[in-house]
Amino acid sequence: MKPKSAEAARNTQKGTPTQDGIGPFCHLAGLFGQRLYFYNRTKRYTDKLKIDSSRCIGCGQCAAVCPMKNITLVDGSAKSGERCTMCYRCISRCPQQCITLLGKRVVEQCRIERYL
Structure with missing residues (x-):
């Protein structure tokens, strides 16, 4: 074993792993990088429901489970109001x-039954 790897192995066995290269700057860069990435990924999200009326069959299940009564059935299709709390019910x-809620249209939603 090389000297550095032998030392790292000894430190790991003692319970004090080597942390070369992980200084305060690296921690700050990682922290800000994660925040910036998350912000850029979510800045276009909104609390407005998007309902694809061409796929809606007007069953009313969404309106029945909404705790805010935000969804109503109009002409056999679900319509959303302005009181969504993003509960995902x-x-x-x-x-x-x-x-x-995410994006402009429904691409795919997976249900747990698919994996059981």
């Missing part, structure tokens, strides 16, 4: 998977 309940 309607999204989870919709059998047609036509409701989303």
Whole structure:
């Protein structure tokens, strides 16, 4: 073994692993990098529900589970109001998977039954 790797192995056995190269600057860069990445990924998200009316069958399950009564059925299709608290109950309940909060349209939603 090389001297540095032997020393690292001894330190690990003692319970004090070597942390060469992980200084305060690296920690700060990682912290700010994560925050910046998360901000850029979520800045276009909104609390407005998007309902694909072409896929909605008007079953009313989303309206029934909404604790804020934010969803109503109009002309056989679900319509969203302005009181969404982002609880995701309607999204989870919709059998047609036509409701989303993230993005402009529903791409795919997976249910746990798919993996059981």
